[in-house]
Amino acid sequence: MSEKKLGFGLMRLPSLDPNDPGKIDIEQVKKMVDTFIERGFTYFDTAWMYCAFKSENAVKEALVSRHPRDSFTLTTKLHSSFVNSFEDRDRIFNEQMEKTGVTYFDYYLIHDINCHSIETYNKFDCFGWIRDKKEKGLVKHIGFSFHDGPELLDEVLTAHPEFEFVQLQLNYLDWESAGVQSRKCYEVAEKHGVPVFVMEPVKGGTLANVPEEVTKLFKDYNPEASVPSWAIRFAASLPNVKIVLSGMSDMDQLLDNTSYMQDFKPLNDEEKALIKKATDIINASIDIPCTGCSYCTDGCPMQIAIPKYFSLYNADMQELRGRGISPDEGWTPQSEYYENVAKHFGKASACIQCGQCEGVCPQHLPIIEYLQTVAKHFERE
Structure with a gap:
């Protein structure tokens, strides 16, 4: 496992055309990759469909062909949408190796397990397939990413103790969310003794563009700290979190993230209280002021959640x-x-x-x- 908790998510790379994520600004990516490694970070995360299927190619050009293989760890994923036969599994995997230029992946994920995709993964025995890749040394560590509720997560981790980590959507806004249930999912992983890798710590940019009242709250406490740093440090401060992924799309974001994550300090009690206050302020400006009491669901004839x-x-x-x-x-x-x-x-x-x-x-x-x-x-x- 990587020593530093920040991972470089290669999903929102700098683009030469704002309307085409596949037109990656590769020269900019090279500079970002070099800086990331120079600052002591090693973890890179890509996937088959990122950047209009071009992210894995960018990995080869900006990272693999320019840095020693033992100076970084690389993650990619198999997504159910592209698996329609047993043959598809190896076809995709082999193409991923060719696109990235590696002979093994440090981490490999079954991508986005949920109540729909798990049917495909079971149908084509993707769980047995990924175990086989590890046994052959083509993958060092196996895990899965997850967008669903704690009940299904518990089922998957109970049925598949071979998984070494789980990637969860986790941030301070989703922590107590009735829909995403970050905290409950985190606690399930903790119960199973499975480390958590975090995706969406800034919630797609939501927690970088907070209400002015929240910005003032953070800046009054620490004028030097960026607004997104609070979100990334929230996730990284959880003891069972091993990696926090950040989809960095320009050098400024990378410089900011690496500055406070180089010598990472977990949130203190005062900072945790400020984040709780910030969450309350953000939630007060929500569109539907539902408190989640669920009185409405008990007698609903259509069983609407x-x-x-x-x-x-x-x-x-x-x-x-x-x-x-x-x-x-x-x-x-x-x-x-x-x-x-x-x-x-x-x-x-x-x-x-x-x-x-x-x-x-x-x-x-x-x-x-x-x-x-x-x-x-x-x-x-």
Whole structure:
């Protein structure tokens, strides 16, 4: 395992064309990679489909062909969307080795296990397949990334004790989120004795673009610390977290992240209290002021997971605003969580407007109207 807790996520690389992530600014990436390694960091994370399927090629050009193999660790992943046969597993893996130019991967992940994708992974025995890659020395450490609830995570880790780590979406805004449930998932991993690698610590940029009140809160305490540093340090301060990935898309972000993570100091009690305060301020500006009490769900004839959907909608709107993009642009994790929850519960659009939920809501929210908003947002297709 890497000594330093910061990992370089190669999903949002600098691009020569803002409308085409595949047109990577490779010269800029080379400088960033060199600086990252010079500052003592070693962990690089890519995947088959990142940067319009060009991220792994960039790894070869900027990292593998220019630095000794023992000076870095490299991670990539197998995603269920591209596995439609037993043959696809090796075809993708072999192409990943060719694209990156390595003879082994330090870490390899089954990508994005959730209640949908696990059917594909079981159907094509991807769990046995990845164990075989490790036995042959083609992969040093095996793990999986996860976008679902703590119950499924517990099932997967119980059924597959061979996994050496799990990658979770974890940040201070999702820590107590009813939709993402970062804390509960973290605690499941901890229970199984499995280290956590963190993705989305800044929540796609949401926690870099916080309300002015939060910025002032952080700057009054430490004028030198950047706003995103609070989010990354929150994740890195958790004792069972081994790596915090940051998708760095320019040199300024890399210089900032490496500056405070070179000699990492966990949050003190005062800083933890400030983050709790910041979370409350951010949540106070949310679109649907649901407290997650779940009174509404007990008598719902359509079994709609109302508080979970509201939580995911709020999180999605915060992320979209934080990233400055419209709902029609790009993928967000919340849309996937929505589909995962909807597999077990009624979708927001299933509401028959019986009013049972509104009759018991302590906040007196217009739940029927909010469900229509959520359905329109997450069920666009």
